[in-house]
Amino acid sequence: MNSQLTLPAPAKLNRMLHIVGRREDGFHSLQTLFQFIDLNDHLTLAARDDGDIQLTQAVSGVNHDDNLIVRAARLLQRHSGTLLGATLAVNKQLPMGGGLGGGSSNAATTLVGLNHLWQLNLSLEELARLGLQLGADVPVFVHGHSAWAEGIGEQLTSVTLDTPWFVIIHPGISVSTPGIFQDPQLTRDSRPITMARALQGGAPEWRNDCEAVVKERYPPIAEALDWLAQHAPSRLTGTGACVFAAFESQQTAQAIAQLASPHWSTWVARGLNTSPLHDALGYL
Incomplete structure (x- = not known):
């Protein structure tokens, strides 16, 4: 058994x-297209035989026991009944509150990685059901493929999307997701569309219903969206704060990224249809 991954x-x-x-439970019904990009945090997971779960470094503003990495490890431990524990370390590159799914992705990598490290042999379907207890976005990271999602984002159908180069900008602020979904001005009555229509792409289907409220509440995000829109159609991801635009070539994307404000964090990343996590473990 590998002792570390x-x-x-x-x-x-x-x-x-x-x-x-x-919905009656207060959550919102969504339709979305999830796509992975080659921008990652990295987790190091080491098995231990005393059953303890320890995250080696604190994440600013998050208590150890509340961290999704720790919660995912303990959830899997309880569910499986294993006597093993783990020492966990995370190299954070993805901004918190950025709409890139960093916390959910960390939880999914913990579940999938410890399933492998502890030799539990649980299916991805079972791990995704566990992950849903941690957050609506966790299952897509567990399943590891671009997906059309409905419900609260957990009803997934694998799809194949184009894989452009993206310029992604984080304007240096964090967005409160609950605050956006509680805003009375939020659009909550978009007409449902079919997956086939969504996959055709382009306006008006490829929009983000959170964008108007986010731009109103967070002027720095509006500034980043408006700047990027001068070069290509720009959109918010999730509830933000990151915004993005697609380009056909890496060279073009890098040229645009170099023009961005130095006050922003800016990345160039390739769109992917399979998760680098699954590639690393040979799932797909």
């Missing part, structure tokens, strides 16, 4: 995001 926890983009209703 270092694995990627990739970012995602919402290529489009429609809010088609509000």
Whole structure:
């Protein structure tokens, strides 16, 4: 048995995001297209035989026991009944509150990686069901493929999307997802569309219903969206704060990225249809 693994926890983009209703439990019904990109956190997981779960470094503003990495490890430990524990370390590259799914991806990599390290042999379907207890975005990272999602984002159908080069900008602020979904001005009644129509791409289907509220509440995000829109159609991912635009070539994307404000964090990343995590473990 390998005693240690270092694995990627990739970012995602919402290529489009429609809010088609509000449920009785207060959550919103969504339609979205998830796509992975080759921008990652990295987790190192080491097995230990005392059953303890330890994250080696604190994440700013998050208590150890509340961290999704720790919660995922303990959830898998309880579910499987294993006597093993783990020492966990994360090399963070993805911004918190950025809409790139960093926390959910970290949780999914923890579940999938420890399933491998502890030799539990649980299926991805079972791991995804566990992951849903941690957050609506965790299952797509567990399954590891671009997906059309409905419900609260957990009803997944694998799809194949184009794989352009993206310029991604984080304007240096964090967005409160609950605050956006509670805003009375948020669009909650978009007409549902079919997956086939969504996959045709382009306006008006490829939009983000959170964008108007986010731009109103967070002027730095509006500034980044408007700047990027001068070069290509720009969109918010999730509830932000990151914004993105697609380009056909890496060279063009890099040229645009070099023009961005030095006050922003800017990346160039390739769109992917399979998760680097799954590639690393040979799932797909």
